[in-house]
Amino acid sequence: MTVFLQADGDRAKIYASLDNTTYGPLHLAAIHRTARFEEPAAPAGKLHLLDDFFGFYGYPSNVVAWVDATRLHIEELGTTGGRSVPEVARYLGIDPERMAEAANRESVVDGLYDPEGNPIFLDRFEDNWAAGDLTGLYVNPDAYRFKAWLSLEVGV
Amino acid sequence: MVAMSNPRGVEGAFRLWIGGGAALAGRHPDFLLVDDRGRWPVDRGPTLDQLVDQLRHLNRTGLGDPYQFARPNERLPLAAVRYWQDWVAAQGPMVDGRARLRMEPGGVLVADIQPASGEPLTIPVEPGPVVVATGFPPERIIGVPAGLTVRSVFAAAAVELGAADLDTLDWYDPASAGPALRILTAAGRPMTGQIGAALKAMATWQHLRDQLPGRVLTGDEANTVHARPEAAAHWVVVGTGAAGLSGVSKLLDDPSGSARFTVVGREPAKATLDNPLWSKLRASDRVRMELGQAVTGVSLDDDGFSVAGVRGDGLIVSLGGRTGPPPAISTVVDRAAKDGTLRASFLFDDGGQYLCYRLRIGPYDIDVTGAASRFPPMDPVFTGHAGGRYGRPERSPDRPWLYETTDHRFVQVIRPDPAEWGTPPCAATRDAPPESGSFSGGYAPTAVQATRYRIAVLDRR
Numbered sequence: 001m002t003v004f005l006q007a008d009g010d011r012a013k014i015y016a017s018l019d020n021t022t023y024g025p026l027h028l029a030a031i032h033r034t035a036r037f038e039e040p041a042a043p044a045g046k047l048h049l050l051d052d053f054f055g056f057y058g059y060p061s062n063v064v065a066w067v068d069a070t071r072l073h074i075e076e077l078g079t080t081g082g083r084s085v086p087e088v089a090r091y092l093g094i095d096p097e098r099m100a101e102a103a104n105r106e107s108v109v110d111g112l113y114d115p116e117g118n119p120i121f122l123d124r125f126e127d128n129w130a131a132g133d134l135t136g137l138y139v140n141p142d143a144y145r146f147k148a149w150l151s152l153e154v155g156v
Numbered sequence: 157m158v159a160m161s162n163p164r165g166v167e168g169a170f171r172l173w174i175g176g177g178a179a180l181a182g183r184h185p186d187f188l189l190v191d192d193r194g195r196w197p198v199d200r201g202p203t204l205d206q207l208v209d210q211l212r213h214l215n216r217t218g219l220g221d222p223y224q225f226a227r228p229n230e231r232l233p234l235a236a237v238r239y240w241q242d243w244v245a246a247q248g249p250m251v252d253g254r255a256r257l258r259m260e261p262g263g264v265l266v267a268d269i270q271p272a273s274g275e276p277l278t279i280p281v282e283p284g285p286v287v288v289a290t291g292f293p294p295e296r297i298i299g300v301p302a303g304l305t306v307r308s309v310f311a312a313a314a315v316e317l318g319a320a321d322l323d324t325l326d327w328y329d330p331a332s333a334g335p336a337l338r339i340l341t342a343a344g345r346p347m348t349g350q351i352g353a354a355l356k357a358m359a360t361w362q363h364l365r366d367q368l369p370g371r372v373l374t375g376d377e378a379n380t381v382h383a384r385p386e387a388a389a390h391w392v393v394v395g396t397g398a399a400g401l402s403g404v405s406k407l408l409d410d411p412s413g414s415a416r417f418t419v420v421g422r423e424p425a426k427a428t429l430d431n432p433l434w435s436k437l438r439a440s441d442r443v444r445m446e447l448g449q450a451v452t453g454v455s456l457d458d459d460g461f462s463v464a465g466v467r468g469d470g471l472i473v474s475l476g477g478r479t480g481p482p483p484a485i486s487t488v489v490d491r492a493a494k495d496g497t498l499r500a501s502f503l504f505d506d507g508g509q510y511l512c513y514r515l516r517i518g519p520y521d522i523d524v525t526g527a528a529s530r531f532p533p534m535d536p537v538f539t540g541h542a543g544g545r546y547g548r549p550e551r552s553p554d555r556p557w558l559y560e561t562t563d564h565r566f567v568q569v570i571r572p573d574p575a576e577w578g579t580p581p582c583a584a585t586r587d588a589p590p591e592s593g594s595f596s597g598g599y600a601p602t603a604v605q606a607t608r609y610r611i612a613v614l615d616r617r
Contacts, residue, residue, distance in 0.1 A: 122571065135394070
């Protein structure tokens with residue numbers, strides 16, 4: 001199983017570890033459990049698990065607790081739940097418009113439309129960090145791809 | 157009108173064709189047609205959205221020649237559509253009305269028919285193909301969380317209850333939510349969490365529809381002449397779905413209308429922003445946009461209702477997510493799924509044209525074609541998979557001129573695999589070429605599909 005690692009000294013350097021081989025650093029589109037990796041890497045310096053992002057980079061304890069408390073529901077039917085875009089933007093100090101725009105990109109299946117002409121949405125959480133339909137958007141701040149997006153596109 | 161001069165049934169049973177529209181291009185005169193002339197015959201607009209040149213493939217369906225009614229760069233008048241459909245419908249026995257299939261004890265399939273005029277009647281259905289072409293199935297209900305379907309909500313509630321008390325209800329029918337809530341309450345197991353919220357949302361939707369007739373509409377209904385813009389002073393439009401936006405555009409065009417509209421929901425995707433409809437709505441001083449916030453449901457209070465803080469006296473909901481089978485067959489599909497007697501597959505002809513999805517229950521083959529076939533129901537009928545499938549399905553073992561599969565990815569890719577290169581092929585993208593200006597569930601693609609369905613399935617039985 002692919003494990004994603006992050007350089008202690010540079011959050012923009014994210015690697016995949018699979019079958020005792022490390023690949024990277026990766027761009028956002030490649031940070032996906034089913035992605036194929038081709039270029040082995042020998043990262044310099046220490047790495048930590050991408051999953052430990054919030055704790056490792058010293059986010060306030062209330063934010064870490066809020067991330068940990070995010071619930072996805074009804075696993076046997078597909079996961080729903082999560083947090084609203086405005087709530088995530090508020091907790092993490094991100095411009096709400098930027099947050100919504102990024103969540104849109106994450107939840108819309110680019111280039112595919114349903115037979116009525118509506119965009120196709122990822123309407124449940126799996127490897128994507130935002131889910132939605134025409135009613136709105138929900139975000140899973142504990143998702144590894146969300147942590148990668150924060151690392152690569154939002155920065156410090 | 158009821159006209160059954162030539163039913164040609166075997167032992168009193170009928171070959172049955174439910175629904176009309178563009179699928180009438182494949183209409184077989186030996187089948188009893190039951191259709192209430194919905195959607196395009198009652199559409200509020202004067203034309204189809206496509207230009208005549210974009211509809212040129214209709215020429216080879218036998219339904220009609222669009223060039224007889226307008227110039228190549230003009231839109232096709234709906235009067236032509238009505239003329240074609242009525243003319244083709246009258247080629248065989250027909251009932252102007254609605255039908256719903258039901259399984260009687262002993263495994264006899266019957267159709268309960270409600271004619272537009274006259275008394276209801278029930279007829280037995282002949283084994284073999286039953287054609288269902290009832291158009292787009294219903295959209296998602298407001299307040300039901302994304303990721304859940306109507307049926308999955310009832311299935312989860314039944315698991316929670318730990319008994320068969322909900323078994324007799326139709327799990328595809330949102331109207332079952334009220335009885336389900338009463339059963340759960342009586343059992344001392346009131347549902348909380350998302351399943352409880354979803355059941356309450358469905359019951360609220362039914363309640364509003366009953367209490368405010370003509371003022372609580374689906375996006376599809378907003379497109380028809382039955383929608384009256386003056387029924388409300390302020391319509392809240394939930395979602396940026398294609399059907400809802402199209403309906404609002406037509407209601408705005410009504411010369412007697414002065415109603416205001418407020419659209420709530422997520423920011424539209426790029427394809428919607430590029431649609432001229434969107435520009436038209438944005439330019440209207442009677443339309444306000446309150447976008448970018450999640451809509452969790454309808455709030456009821458003493459003065460009426462509000463959605464995402466917006467109060468109105470009319471409601472139009474268009475949220476996409478058409479996930480269930482057509483209502484005409486939902487009861488028999490639900491029962492067969494619960495009993496484990498349902499087999500389902502997708503059929504293609506030897507040219508790769510997607511024909512229908514087939515639901516086999518005993519000796520009956522319920523073939524869903526047309527726009528409805530483009531939204532196949534997932535669990536427990538078909539199983540969802542990520543990614544695409546390449547090539548073509550296997551030949552059908554007992555009908556080698558057909559290709560048959562249970563894999564929905566040949567029809568519609570719903571979740572691409574990120575490791576794949578490009579957009580995977582599927583019938584949804586193949587059957588409506590870009591120059592058609594349409595989608596796979598649109599008018600011309602449906603007419604082509606139904607024609608080839610008749611040739612490959614009905615004529616070669």
